[in-house]
Amino acid sequence: MKEESTKTKNKYLMAWYFLTIIIFYGVFKFGFPVIWMKIMGRDTLLPTPSTLMAWYMIMVVVCITVYITTSDLKIKCFVSLLVNNKSNSVLQSIIRIVILVIFPLWIGWMTFSSTSSSVASPTELRIQHPTLPQKFESLVNPFRHESEEKQLIAIEEGKILFQQNCRPCHGSKADGEGPWSNTFRLKPANFRDPGTIGTIVENYPVWRIQKGGPGLPDEATPWDSTMPPWEPDFTEDQIWKIIMGEYVTADVSPREPEVLHE
Amino acid sequence: MNKMQNILLGIILFAISFILVSNLEAQDASNGKVIFEKRCYYCHGLTGGGDGPVVPRLDPKPRNFQDAHFKFRTTPFNSLPTTDDLVRTITKGVPGTAMPFFSSLLSESEIRDVIAHIQTFNSRWQSEGPGKPISIGQEPAMTPDTINHGKEVFDKAKCFVCHGLEGRGNGPITNTLKNEWGFQFRARDFTKGWLFKRGNTVKDIFITITTGLNGTPMGSFADLLSDEERWHLAHFVKSLNRSQAPVTIVGGSIMVQSALIEGDIPLDPNDDNWQNLAVSTEIATGPQLMVQPRQWVPSLTSITVRSLFNKNQIAFLLEWNDRTGVQDDVFKDAVALQFPSKLKDGMKKPHFAMGGKGGSVNIWHWKSIVDEEAKKVGFQNVTEVGGGDNFVEMNAKGFKKRPTAQPDESQMLTGYAAWKNGRWQVIMVRDLLTDDAKDIQFEKNKNIPIAFASWDGANNDLGGRHNVAPWYYLLLITPESNTKFIFIGLAVIIAIGAELWFVARITRRLRPEKGFLNFEDKGY
Numbered sequence: 001m002k003e004e005s006t007k008t009k010n011k012y013l014m015a016w017y018f019l020t021i022i023i024f025y026g027v028f029k030f031g032f033p034v035i036w037m038k039i040m041g042r043d044t045l046l047p048t049p050s051t052l053m054a055w056y057m058i059m060v061v062v063c064i065t066v067y068i069t070t071s072d073l074k075i076k077c078f079v080s081l082l083v084n085n086k087s088n089s090v091l092q093s094i095i096r097i098v099i100l101v102i103f104p105l106w107i108g109w110m111t112f113s114s115t116s117s118s119v120a121s122p123t124e125l126r127i128q129h130p131t132l133p134q135k136f137e138s139l140v141n142p143f144r145h146e147s148e149e150k151q152l153i154a155i156e157e158g159k160i161l162f163q164q165n166c167r168p169c170h171g172s173k174a175d176g177e178g179p180w181s182n183t184f185r186l187k188p189a190n191f192r193d194p195g196t197i198g199t200i201v202e203n204y205p206v207w208r209i210q211k212g213g214p215g216l217p218d219e220a221t222p223w224d225s226t227m228p229p230w231e232p233d234f235t236e237d238q239i240w241k242i243i244m245g246e247y248v249t250a251d252v253s254p255r256e257p258e259v260l261h262e
Numbered sequence: 263m264n265k266m267q268n269i270l271l272g273i274i275l276f277a278i279s280f281i282l283v284s285n286l287e288a289q290d291a292s293n294g295k296v297i298f299e300k301r302c303y304y305c306h307g308l309t310g311g312g313d314g315p316v317v318p319r320l321d322p323k324p325r326n327f328q329d330a331h332f333k334f335r336t337t338p339f340n341s342l343p344t345t346d347d348l349v350r351t352i353t354k355g356v357p358g359t360a361m362p363f364f365s366s367l368l369s370e371s372e373i374r375d376v377i378a379h380i381q382t383f384n385s386r387w388q389s390e391g392p393g394k395p396i397s398i399g400q401e402p403a404m405t406p407d408t409i410n411h412g413k414e415v416f417d418k419a420k421c422f423v424c425h426g427l428e429g430r431g432n433g434p435i436t437n438t439l440k441n442e443w444g445f446q447f448r449a450r451d452f453t454k455g456w457l458f459k460r461g462n463t464v465k466d467i468f469i470t471i472t473t474g475l476n477g478t479p480m481g482s483f484a485d486l487l488s489d490e491e492r493w494h495l496a497h498f499v500k501s502l503n504r505s506q507a508p509v510t511i512v513g514g515s516i517m518v519q520s521a522l523i524e525g526d527i528p529l530d531p532n533d534d535n536w537q538n539l540a541v542s543t544e545i546a547t548g549p550q551l552m553v554q555p556r557q558w559v560p561s562l563t564s565i566t567v568r569s570l571f572n573k574n575q576i577a578f579l580l581e582w583n584d585r586t587g588v589q590d591d592v593f594k595d596a597v598a599l600q601f602p603s604k605l606k607d608g609m610k611k612p613h614f615a616m617g618g619k620g621g622s623v624n625i626w627h628w629k630s631i632v633d634e635e636a637k638k639v640g641f642q643n644v645t646e647v648g649g650g651d652n653f654v655e656m657n658a659k660g661f662k663k664r665p666t667a668q669p670d671e672s673q674m675l676t677g678y679a680a681w682k683n684g685r686w687q688v689i690m691v692r693d694l695l696t697d698d699a700k701d702i703q704f705e706k707n708k709n710i711p712i713a714f715a716s717w718d719g720a721n722n723d724l725g726g727r728h729n730v731a732p733w734y735y736l737l738l739i740t741p742e743s744n745t746k747f748i749f750i751g752l753a754v755i756i757a758i759g760a761e762l763w764f765v766a767r768i769t770r771r772l773r774p775e776k777g778f779l780n781f782e783d784k785g786y
Contacts, residue, residue, distance in 0.1 A: 079768045100761060107757035111750045121516045121735060122709050124609055160315045163304035167316065168551060168558070172304065172362050179360055182511045183548030184732050212552070214613050223611040223620055224732055228552045 010077040015095045017064060017078065024060045028053055127219045129200070136207040141240050151244070158245025161238060166246070169226070174250035184226045191250035198252040205243045206236070294379030297372060305360060310383035320360050321559035323445060330384035331442065331477040334460050339474040339482035341393025342386060348377045358457040358563075396472055399489060401465055404497045412498025415491045419483060424449035429502040432585045432684025437720070442477040449480075451583055451684070454563065455503030456511060462503060467496040505583075508546030508564050518543050518712055520569035520576060520738045527570055527577040529678045531687040536579050540568035545714055547582075547729040552615045553661045554726065561585075561721035562729045565597070565714050571738050576704050577677075577691040582716055587681040589630055589719030595681070596629035596717035596728075597688055601702035601710060601736075603657060614713050614732040618660040624702045625656040625665055626675055628688050630719070653677050653690065657700045661726070672698045704738060712736040 033045035171178040176190030213225025305324040312326030335343035355363035426432035429452035474482030612621035658665035717723035
């Protein structure tokens, strides 16, 4: 009796095989985005990247194929579903026909989708933090050695310059939500995000403000950047003031330069 | 003794609590003052006069709290708003203006502290206090009937005088509108719902119609129209929110699709092929801030683009809302498309602001030519047909030099332009391929970078003072050829064949007499 039941179950091995693949596909495609959204505490779904998706599916298929080929019996059971046998149950016949019909349709669909031209936008890879050019590396903020009072005045002047010139895109809160932030395709940087100006030394923004988008290296897609080159508009002192005002407005502080012991 | 002690203790406790409570109240406004002087004064001014250092670069101007005229109230016209009204404005911000949303930075109690400080700028807050909120009642369901009735109310109340017949804020007196402080004022463009300052729900619109906007020509209609009429008018206004929000706001595709058309390209923008065959994409435009002269106070917000091509030619229909159509000999309405002069491999492009060290660009520029005849009728129907001097092909390489027009023999661009009811429609046509080395050559099914610019003469746009959109992609889509279905059929037939062969083979091998299916035999 027990043997009988194992045999009946095994006869559906191929059906279980495809069902497992479909279930795992569903989990990766629809389950993971929800799970990762919950874990990372985000508001939007985090879809599984298509290359990762392909790897996950390859792993799943390899694993269950290995399982099926562990014995001759399993292989036999696996293919036996395709054989028209008088002793087959109605369910077996239905599954058999469904598999036989779906396979060519699936091949046809694959051919169709690989030959049709899609209107997907091209992938644009972009390096967010290109390396600071050498000549900006050695700059020193002239206001850091001044008295506290003079620094406060410089910061306030810088905050005003920031509000006048940077606010339209980077926002009056320095959060990258200015009135024109949604207008251009590259969203302006959010300085309140601890991953932006909080992780760089003060010299870095001097380069970005003076040279703007057109001064970026090719890997940072300078052609798409709407950051103006402010060199013609401001003196170096004014730019230092803007940077100090920017850090205060964003409530973050610059990274301290590493000290080399001699 | 004990009794005295208790009384003394009571008096001391009372005094302490009194001091604490009064201190708490004072703390409100003083904490608000600290926040105000860190976050708000750059626009609103240290003493709330709406005169902060950023003001010259703002349109609309920030609120002057000394005047205490507030636009966004739930209280009657000319009264002061409730604290909750102000909390809402500070929390949500005002779309399309410099007023940010503070929900991400300040807690509600901090916002209330700031409001307590704002209320010290004018004595009316002490003498009269906030007005009594209007009763909003139940919002009726929006149906085609209520919208039609709303349209009748729109005509009856003469809303079109400012807002225009099709609601683009282009009414006949729109040029003369001024706010209380003498600044130019423009009536709202109803087609762009995402720019409604109070919000674009029917209820928001109803409140604006009912309470009016203090300090502007938009008065209150509470006494002129019944509650029902105002609800239906709000339905009609909501139904005019028909422009798509730009793709950068709603996250749509950044592809501008060009559709293949049989025969000639129509020069009438209302032709069925333009309206139905061509795919429309709304592109957001922002102020040109890359280089002086910058445009800090832009008046145009987006361009709708459609494209068609046939065997020899490609055409673009560019449409944008411009309330006035006003221009003179110097300040003219204009629009431009920009392409790289040469397509490069990979994603490399010239800089979107007129090229630069990454390569030169090809610019197609159209500008309106002042038509004396049209000027007489108030620019309500400027029409220009055909090509001519107002369509110019140019080249540029970086914004340090002015773009140069191509020589006469290279000028191939023609088109059509018209302004009607607050909307420009401009068609540009050129051959797909030309002999000119500085021209963009259009290849099918290939991503071609495309960028946009627009000028509003009435807003003193000229040269660098204009509106821009960075690189998008243009794709000339050829319909799928039928040969592909032969391949698909072939693939399906091969799949069926392979399948049948496989099934036949295992059926043979699994015959019971071969013992393959006979599990017990082998002792499994």
